[in-house]
Amino acid sequence: MPKVAILGATGYTARELILLLLGHPQAEIVSVTSRQSSAGKIADSHPQLRGRLDLELSHFDLEQLLNLGVDTVFSCLPHAASAEVIRPIVEQGIRVIDFSADYRLDNVDTFEQWYGVTHPDPGQVGSVPYGLPELFRDDIQGAPLVANPGCFPTSVLLPIGPLLKHRLIADSPLIIDSKTGVSGGGRSPKPGFHFVECNESIRAYGIGSHRHAPEINQLLHRYSSVHADVVFTPHLAPMDRGILSTIYCQPQAGSSRQTVLDCLSDFYRDEPFVRIVDTPPATKQVTQTNFCDIAVSESAGFIVVTSVIDNLIKGASGLAVQNFNLMCGFEETTALVS
């Protein structure tokens, strides 16, 4: 049974990952690390885990991971911090799924421009598989290192990737209005995530400057060879979990709501985690699942695609387990659906 370690285990995505892996018949969590923590058990950080996972949080130590026989590492570390530790881990032949943005983009320049840091492992940027199995499954199978996608890009690439590839929609305008629950902002207390500030309120943020915009552009191109320049606006909605992306696209000549719908229905017919639905989906219908539900509507000549995911599952930890399954050659749906 593969032994796995989780780096940066005190956040929300790590907690969801642990809960999923506890139900995985072919994975054993043997190490959980934290950078801040002086000590303490994982259940002290996540009371949900009391009686279910009895591990001390430790500082990252490659030697120790090797001694424990770890063969897969999930890194939930922040960008740059993640790549810094990943390089030596991969060199030791340990499989890595990286939740950070470090290996998602095509080139180091774009990364450094948008993230404002020097990339600690520039050599691999652009050649690491992007862990969205529905679009890049072949690259992921058996790969030693996979870049787990951003939550917003996942909600966008799943519906729009196939439509651009089949030239059913124009590359511009491509307007993406996304709404996310607050867990997407992490677990650190900040004024903007204080209960009384978020609750009973909705607001846009990062207009024209959110780091998931270049990720969407580059991955749409990687998948469809179409250069798009999306208008991407995320919004903070007063809820824990869930992303809804409302995507406005212009049909190409000859295209229509029906051709778009047929394309997606065909493309996702045999995919276990994407459902094409009749009614604009509510985020709640995919909460706590690895599903992405997609509907296609039209309005005043535009195609309006709505897609929902749970940002912590299909947008992070569920997708990571799906990638883990593919990297290890397990059944892709293991621990993700019953």
Added chain:
Amino acid sequence: MPKVAILGATGYTARELILLLLGHPQAEIVSVTSRQSSAGKIADSHPQLRGRLDLELSHFDLEQLLNLGVDTVFSCLPHAASAEVIRPIVEQGIRVIDFSADYRLDNVDTFEQWYGVTHPDPGQVGSVPYGLPELFRDDIQGAPLVANPGCFPTSVLLPIGPLLKHRLIADSPLIIDSKTGVSGGGRSPKPGFHFVECNESIRAYGIGSHRHAPEINQLLHRYSSVHADVVFTPHLAPMDRGILSTIYCQPQAGSSRQTVLDCLSDFYRDEPFVRIVDTPPATKQVTQTNFCDIAVSESAGFIVVTSVIDNLIKGASGLAVQNFNLMCGFEETTALVS
């Protein structure tokens, strides 16, 4: 002191209206009606009003209103039901502010097509002032009947009206992604507004079919003489109150974020209820107020305008009081801001 009556007084907009009018030094509420209610006091419907307004709910009776000396009626009745009673009221020389959509549109055909009913008072459609003072103040002053705007249109027309009129943005694409709190759906229990269905979830609805789309189109034209055909998508967000409209527009040649910002700043410099702000506004910053806050951003060549209102105040009852003040010749801000 003007004596006012409120028709359809058991809903949320009526409650907010009553609370505002209780603070109005020049208005006395003398009658509240309900269609369903067999009897009962207004405070039985709205426990907030206990000890503050001691009136029985009655059935509408024009004779009685005349006997009471009512000189202004606020109609919170549903569409068609509202126009049916309004005609005779106006004929008696009583001022009316109509919350329904009955007198908002330019023509009867559009009304009947979108609302699916025969208009009970077709003769006046198209000639009643649209009660958005910032754009149509002159029409409202002293008018005997005013059509109080829809909540979404208010959040859109305030920022977009001046921009179209000054030809700073193109008439297409004009993409409006709106998010509303659940009070916008009224007070009647329905599956889609059941707490457990709405809470912790967000979803689009009425894509391409929401009745506020033609209202936006026609009023943009009435104000700016520009024919627009907006792509309008409302979303239901898990909160009581508030509307955020995120509006994506293409700048005309020579226009930019700065020219758009300057236009709005100039236009609203002396308006008491519209604030041009630096940061994309949160709905919460205007909750329980008659303000509309507007910010201007840009993203990938598009101008992204965000505007927020409280759907029950600036989107309904506050606006109605503002219209009432103008119709009566009172200070426009009376009972609306301190």
Added chain:
Amino acid sequence: MPKVAILGATGYTARELILLLLGHPQAEIVSVTSRQSSAGKIADSHPQLRGRLDLELSHFDLEQLLNLGVDTVFSCLPHAASAEVIRPIVEQGIRVIDFSADYRLDNVDTFEQWYGVTHPDPGQVGSVPYGLPELFRDDIQGAPLVANPGCFPTSVLLPIGPLLKHRLIADSPLIIDSKTGVSGGGRSPKPGFHFVECNESIRAYGIGSHRHAPEINQLLHRYSSVHADVVFTPHLAPMDRGILSTIYCQPQAGSSRQTVLDCLSDFYRDEPFVRIVDTPPATKQVTQTNFCDIAVSESAGFIVVTSVIDNLIKGASGLAVQNFNLMCGFEETTALVS
């Protein structure tokens, strides 16, 4: 593999039950019924189930259940309606777990007094095992019919049962202040569960008249032989799921917070679903799980016990699966924890 049917499958507890049973390696759902529904698929009622359970909703028909080879029925029908169909089912040798209150109480009189209906199957009342394994496991194992407990009683009986039995606390005053999420009120739209009425608000209801009070009293007595007469006040909190019971008890002479804590720690040492914790628990730490977390505090001479459950899991469907496992002789934790 046991074939199971779910009666009354369109509500929240049924949905949670289905989700749990889909992960149960020894259960196959072969029939789902609804009383209202003319037709439709189960996924039309529960969009979460799309692609996961492809069954038509049917009307209850015992003949059909026999033809399908059903050996276990979960009844999510309302009180009285449930017992009416259960009697013939049990007579056919089919195992039944009843979510209603029909078989929970000691005697028919109390049932009829509190529920205001004639009991359709009075003969069995008082002799059916109460499905709370931690207190009544021996009765449940292999039983043909089990009364699944009420959600509030579960949150109370788990901490208080052992304390009364060991005479560590007085039988009076025993004050139970419970807070529940809105899903406890079912899925039917009602004014009190309309989003805008519940949200941002908390209120007590059913003070002195809630049907779970006699259930708590009778089961405390059944388990501990102590007659208690609890003061029970439920509250509706603005959240989907979760029950927190704050229980105020007077220590018996010689008893203290420590003896109470020791008693519960000993009693629950080997139980898989009850955790004695150090800090007053938040409902969220047991959301979506079958756990009950319990803490013991003291205040001004009183012992204050706080216990949390997910009302839809440990308070309903998870507990039902736990009972199902015991009735069938399966591992008790199957499908409930990983």
Added chain:
Amino acid sequence: MPKVAILGATGYTARELILLLLGHPQAEIVSVTSRQSSAGKIADSHPQLRGRLDLELSHFDLEQLLNLGVDTVFSCLPHAASAEVIRPIVEQGIRVIDFSADYRLDNVDTFEQWYGVTHPDPGQVGSVPYGLPELFRDDIQGAPLVANPGCFPTSVLLPIGPLLKHRLIADSPLIIDSKTGVSGGGRSPKPGFHFVECNESIRAYGIGSHRHAPEINQLLHRYSSVHADVVFTPHLAPMDRGILSTIYCQPQAGSSRQTVLDCLSDFYRDEPFVRIVDTPPATKQVTQTNFCDIAVSESAGFIVVTSVIDNLIKGASGLAVQNFNLMCGFEETTALVS
């Protein structure tokens, strides 16, 4: 017109106070201070105030207040910090309403024991009027310094004070189970108030150790001469505002729900801000108001009193304005109800 200053103006209670005072015809806000702030306008802290109050935040400076002609200071500073600045202010003949706990208790020992600090102005402790007009109006009228009550104590003292004074309920057990919205915890981001931690969850805190317990005990005694030792448990509910206190008391011999109800109805008949209601009140019915709604129920021999307030208005800033009106000799309801 009295000129007022607000110390510690960046928190939630200060914001509510400002909003109320903006509507007060006899008060002009001339100074707002902050300890942290290096600079900035008040509207930068509270975007609600943009266009409504154009003042720079300054550091506290008594000289400056005198130069500005300030005659009333509202101190929203934390305990100890507040008393430190209040002494010299009062000595200058400036009226002070103190939101902190510094002058609420009977004696310095209790203060220092519960607050863990040395009291900076011990001489006045015990002689400052407690600002709950319904119980201590005579002391407040014309007073130079008033201690504004704690939010929980207000919700408890209003219903329980008169009942103890008239000996209708026993002094023990007196069990107070309170539920508060998150704004009660202040505006500083902390893990426990992070949106994702609070939302969809309820928990008890401070059992047996909350500082409002001695305040309740001492003020009950000050008002009724009865020594009570309350069991007080606050809970954090997932909402912005509102306190519900559910209070369990034993009737004295000869007392009943009806005598309790009559007592409260008589006592509060002419009070403008206390309403005795028939149904256990929801916090929402007093949101944004200075009302306290109280209902009386019974359960298993106990009297169950439920009372609701808005913690930021009747529990803080509304009450402060009520005290301000009494201290200045204004109409008590000015700026508080219309």
